[in-house]
Amino acid sequence: MDVEALRLRLYRQLAEEGRVAASHQIAAELGVTDEEADQAFRELARARHIVPDHNGFIELAHPFATRDFGFSVKGVHTLWWGGCAWDSFAIPHLVDDGSPALVATTCPACGTAHAWNVNRDHAPAGGQVAHFLVPMAHVWDNVIHTCENQRIFCSEDCVDDWVRAFGHTKGAVFSLETLWKLASKWYSGRLERGYRRREPAEAAAYFRGVGLTGEFWGNGSLVLEEN
Ligand SMILES: [Zn+2]
Numbered sequence: 200m201d202v203e204a205l206r207l208r209l210y211r212q213l214a215e216e217g218r219v220a221a222s223h224q225i226a227a228e229l230g231v232t233d234e235e236a237d238q239a240f241r242e243l244a245r246a247r248h249i250v251p252d253h254n255g256f257i258e259l260a261h262p263f264a265t266r267d268f269g270f271s272v273k274g275v276h277t278l279w280w281g282g283c284a285w286d287s288f289a290i291p292h293l294v295d296d297g298s299p300a301l302v303a304t305t306c307p308a309c310g311t312a313h314a315w316n317v318n319r320d321h322a323p324a325g326g327q328v329a330h331f332l333v334p335m336a337h338v339w340d341n342v343i344h345t346c347e348n349q350r351i352f353c354s355e356d357c358v359d360d361w362v363r364a365f366g367h368t369k370g371a372v373f374s375l376e377t378l379w380k381l382a383s384k385w386y387s388g389r390l391e392r393g394y395r396r397r398e399p400a401e402a403a404a405y406f407r408g409v410g411l412t413g414e415f416w417g418n419g420s421l422v423l424e425e426n
Pocket residue numbers: 306307308309310311352353354357
């Protein structure tokens with residue numbers, strides 16, 4: 200099976216409809232066996248393009264999700280689940296007709312509702328902060344856990360309350376403007392044939408370019424050298 204064609208088939212459906220076929224549906228559609236479809240899904244999962252569950256249903260295909268990860272992203276024609284704060288701010292940049300979109304969430308600490316009109320031209324106004332729990336080097340140790348914990352809080356005080364309540368080690372805290380910059384070009388090309396994920400060094404350079412530096416972002420030693 201042409202796995203890249205399958206990747207595009209899955210991603211384009213997610214972009215257009217906000218939902219996606221499971222592996223057994225793909226098998227029926229393409230006239231292949233369930234086993235062949237499962238194998239192609241596994242190959243896409245190994246390449247970290249999709250995160251399927253054990254029954255061949257896709258849970259995450261960044262920036263898209265198929266269940267609640269804390270964020271809805273409402274475009275003019277389509278309603279998406281965003282996989283996390285980063286993913287939710289990325290969808291309006293990635294999808295044709297996806298800008299502007301209404302990104303909505305609740306603060307994990309206090310439950311306050313927040314929403315922003317996210318477009319491609321400039322970052323949305325707002326004093327809320329993003330908090331990412333898991334350092335970039337460990338994102339794929341358990342990517343579901345990682346995405347579930349990339350959230351937006353009312354303020355750093357709410358982050359501190361939440362970190363304390365759950366016994367977490369505080370991760371990275373940054374502004375909505377930085378989140379918007381981080382999201383703006385991260386997934387560029389993902390809906391086109393031949394998309395290649397960034398190597399860790401390229402990712403670290405991208406993070407530096409949007410002002411995210413330090414060990415959390417995988418570029419700590421460079422920062423130390425400069426300081
Ligand atoms: Zn709060």
